[in-house]
Amino acid sequence: MKRIIVFVILIAAFAVACDDSTHYKISGTITNAEEKYIYLDELKVSSSEAVDSVKIGKNGKFEFDGVVHHPTFFLLKLSEKNFITLLIDSAEQVEVAGDAANFSRDYRVSGSEGSSLVQDLNQQLSETKHKLDSIASLHVMFRTDPNYTELKKKWDKEYSDVVQNQREYSQNFVNAHPFSMANVLALYQKFDNDNFVIQDLQSLKTAASALNSFYPESEHVKALYANTIKLMKDERNAKMQQFIQEQGTNSPEILLPNPDGKEVALSSLQGKYVLLQFWASQDRGSRIMNPVLVELYNKYSRKGFEIYQVSLDQNRYEWVDAIDKDGLKWTNVGDMEGSTKAVSNYNVQELPYNYLLDEEGVIIAKNVKGPALDKLLKELLD
Known part of the structure; x- marks a missing residue:
């Protein structure tokens, strides 16, 4: 009986210790x-x-x-x-x-180590903002001074140095404490409403990944991680637009095999208006869109309209079966490995997704569907 009592006491003590x-x-x-x-x-x-x-x-x-x-x-x-x-x-x-x-x-x-780090971050930024405010006030006080132009150059340099010092401090802080939740504060600190202290996306990605591995249930970490993903997508979109502009007359080339194993280049269709369509046989939205494309193809193919459809499938049987069942008579290509290079080059974030190319291969519209696509083709081809 005594052993049972001792055992119960030990369990209770263990429970209290776990609670502590x-x-x-x-x-x-x-x-x-x-x-x-x-x-x-x-x-x-x-x-x-x-x-x-x-x-x-x-x-x-x-x-x-x-x-x-x-x-x-x-x-x-x-x-x-x-x-x-x-x-x-x-x-x-x-x-x-x-x-x-x-x-x-x-x-x-x-x-509390975290609280001490938060205090350091807030005090450093507070001191920085005070310095910046002091420099800004000099511009107001001496705007009518005969030597203002020279003084302005000096103060602008000082202002820039203070900003840079704060950026370096915050960057070093994030690098030194990769697994501290204090990094959430460091990454969201601002000089003003629209000007983040840390503007390096790579630092944001590294910190978000590290914190997500340690504290996946934290509301702050979830928000940081989601925001990082959005910024990465925005960056890819911007790079895509820049790439398209730099290409001038050409869209990024795609060279993938059709169901017969023959490689077909996107550029081989130049001279026609081409709808570059990304899809997958197992994607419900893609399958719903296919009958619409069939109707548009039948309506405009004789007038100089073509479709180059890139599959993200990884199962050849499902891909070919969908082509047959949906009656897709145009060019269909895919490497059965997700066609990842084409997807990356064209920054495809969802399915179905498309680009409309003119006769010279220049992208003239993006993700136009249904009646809007019909109207655009009518304007171009009728």
Whole structure:
């Protein structure tokens, strides 16, 4: 019986120990705030959520405790404009000290590496913004000065140096703390509403990937990862447009085999208006679009219209079967490995997707479908 009791006690102790592993405590002393309330909010991606509030004791002391399962951003607030940002991990025992009069600008934090890193980031950017504001004010003060032109050159150089120093600081910070959630803050810091401190997409990609591998359930990491994917797509789109413009009269070449194994080049169809269509036999949207293309092909093929359809399939039987069932009489090509080079060159992000090329191979329209495509072909060929 005694052994059973001891065993139960050990299990209970183990359960408490496991619970403690996610249990944090935030305590501290704030002078000149006795008997006032201090608030703890969790900082979400686009808002904040109240967590708790306590009255500060007569000795200036306060205490919060709670549970987190991954590093979490909190706002510790005396008021809406007088607060600090903390980054709390599970089991951390955090100590905060400061004075109510300048709490947001001057405080001490210990027991939380993430919170210390956040403080460093915010203080550095605050100092940078102060320097930039000071330089900007000189332009206003001395605009009528006879030597303003020379002074402006000097101040513009100083302004540029301050900005560059901040960028280097933030870049070095991200490189030095690849797996810290503080990087989320570093990557989203701005000089102003439209000017991010870190503008290097590669740094964003590296940090987002590292954090996603460690904290996939974090709301902030999910948002960072999604935003990074969007920026990567935007960059690819921009490169594609630049590539098309630089090509001048030609679209990127495609050379892929048809169902008989004969390679057919996209450029071989020059002299006609060509719809370059990307599709897959197992894609429902593609199969719905095929009858529309059949109708347009029958309507305009004798007038100089052709379709060059690139398959993203990896199963030859399914591809050929879909061609037969849907009655696709035009040029159909695919390497049965996803036609990845063509997909990459044309920055295809969804299926079905198309480009309309003129008689010289110049892209004149993108992803035009249904009635809009019919109207465009009518204007071009009738």
